[in-house]
Amino acid sequence: MFTLHTTCRACGLGNQIPTLKQTASGGPALNHDSLRSVVDLGIQPLANDFCAAAQPRAGYAPLRVLYCPRCTLAQLSVVVDPAVLYRHYSYVTSPSRTMLEHFAKLASDIKAETDGRYLLEIGSNDGALLLAFGKVGFEECIGVDPAANLCELARKNGCTVVNQFFTQQVAREISASYRPDVILARHVFCHIDNWKDFVAGLQELIGPDTLVCLEVPYAGDLLRRGEFDTIYHEHLSFLTITSIEHLLRDSGLHLHRIIEYPIHGGAVLLMLRSDQHGKPASPSVGDYLIHERTTMNEDAWIRLGINARNNIDVLRAYVRNLRDNGKRVAGLGASAKSTVWINACSFTRKEIDYIADTTTLKQYKTSPGSDIPIVDEGAIVRDLPDYVICFAWNFKEEILQKFEGIRKQGVKFVFPSPTIEVV
Numbered sequence: 003m004f005t006l007h008t009t010c011r012a013c014g015l016g017n018q019i020p021t022l023k024q025t026a027s028g029g030p031a032l033n034h035d036s037l038r039s040v041v042d043l044g045i046q047p048l049a050n051d052f053c054a055a056a057q058p059r060a061g062y063a064p065l066r067v068l069y070c071p072r073c074t075l076a077q078l079s080v081v082v083d084p085a086v087l088y089r090h091y092s093y094v095t096s097p098s099r100t101m102l103e104h105f106a107k108l109a110s111d112i113k114a115e116t117d118g119r120y121l122l123e124i125g126s127n128d129g130a131l132l133l134a135f136g137k138v139g140f141e142e143c144i145g146v147d148p149a150a151n152l153c154e155l156a157r158k159n160g161c162t163v164v165n166q167f168f169t170q171q172v173a174r175e176i177s178a179s180y181r182p183d184v185i186l187a188r189h190v191f192c193h194i195d196n197w198k199d200f201v202a203g204l205q206e207l208i209g210p211d212t213l214v215c216l217e218v219p220y221a222g223d224l225l226r227r228g229e230f231d232t233i234y235h236e237h238l239s240f241l242t243i244t245s246i247e248h249l250l251r252d253s254g255l256h257l258h259r260i261i262e263y264p265i266h267g268g269a270v271l272l273m274l275r276s277d278q279h280g281k282p283a284s285p286s287v288g289d290y291l292i293h294e295r296t297t298m299n300e301d302a303w304i305r306l307g308i309n310a311r312n313n314i315d316v317l318r319a320y321v322r323n324l325r326d327n328g329k330r331v332a333g334l335g336a337s338a339k340s341t342v343w344i345n346a347c348s349f350t351r352k353e354i355d356y357i358a359d360t361t362t363l364k365q366y367k368t369s370p371g372s373d374i375p376i377v378d379e380g381a382i383v384r385d386l387p388d389y390v391i392c393f394a395w396n397f398k399e400e401i402l403q404k405f406e407g408i409r410k411q412g413v414k415f416v417f418p419s420p421t422i423e424v425v
């Protein structure tokens with residue numbers, strides 16, 4: 003189900019796994035060149051492996067982060083087979099107000115950068131973003147997505163989509179009949195193992211004026227805010243601008259502009275342009291590179307790992323104490339982040355009765371690695387538990403507003419990240 007990953011996918015630094023014989027003789031296991039192990043969250047299930055009672059679970063894999071001292075990229079020590087993760091996918095782009103507002107902002111920022119009319123979205127999910135770009139004047143928007151269930155949903159929503167992983171080969175096939183002015187991939191790039199092939203796919207499709215937009219979670223935000231729960235098997239890489247700069251050397255593409263957004267706990271939109279494009283790069287790129295020289299280092303990752311352990315211990319003790327005192331505890335948001343917390347804390351139904359979530363694909367299944375059932379969101383209002391642990395902390399304001407009524411009735415909302423907060 004997974005393979006080990008030992009070299010940096012941005013700059014190539016790293017070693018092969020030493021053999022037993024080499025290790026015994028003090029071989030290259032601690033070679034100065036190799037990637038450094040900085041965060042270890044143990045053995046975890048796949049974060050979106052929501053299964054019905056009788057369905058077999060996909061399995062477990064180590065969840066460990068390796069840091070590259072040469073280009074500052076952090077990446078997981080394993081790669082889970084993408085077919086296992088993405089051929090059927092239960093994460094549907096959230097229809098939340100926060101997300102829709104973000105889509106509108108993203109579309110208008112991209113529109114301001116280009117007068118292009120043809121868009122290709124890589125990882126188009128249920129088509130929500132394709133529709134948002136249609137509304138701001140793009141004439142044609144086509145999606146590519148590996149999940150058959152989501153492509154079906156997108157087609158029902160009126161979108162044109164290709165049910166494939168984005169590879170150089172698929173890009174070549176698309177380019178025979180479609181030349182996009184804008185290529186957009188939201189929260190896709192850090193899920194991809196073979197970056198060289200992805201970049202080669204972009205090269206098949208772009209001309210001198212094509213705008214490539216990659217929205218990715220930013221490692222700087224993860225480190226600054228201690229968002230260790232965004233480390234799970236789908237997120238193979240934790241991006242820095244320095245590492246992308248390394249990756250793009252000699253590719254014919256360069257970083258053109260960077261825009262930051264608060265979505266998902268802190269994301270950046272990387273605008274890439276062909277080297278043949280005339281306009282100079284925005285100062286935002288240089289600003290990030292300078293800032294990262296002093297903020298991105300191995301120590302920052304090691305501190306994150308230590309803080310993660312502390313926060314896990316705090317939430318575990320807090321919830322167990324509530325239960326010992328007879329309180330009823332539910333969860334809200336069966337996010338991938340919830341899987342990380344639940345497994346790191348070893349929570350079962352003994353601690354959390356259920357997790358409420360709006361996503362129908364997750365409902366009446368169980369939380370990966372645990373026996374906690376996922377139910378509809380209204381359950382919280384019907385049931386009025388004493389405490390609700392909010393695993394979708396990135397939608398905090400929206401959640402507090404939505405549940406104002408039951409908060410007035412005494413239901414307490416607990417946000418575990420960045421440090422535990424009871425509202």
Ligand code: TYD
Pocket residue numbers: 093096098334335336337338339340358359360361379394396397400401404
């Ligand atoms: P999200 O934070 O978008 O991502 P990830 O899975 O990458 O951690 O997931 C949020 C989950 O919370 C998603 O399944 C939808 C759910 N949710 C609710 O049930 N109610 C809400 O009000 C909101 C905002 C989200």
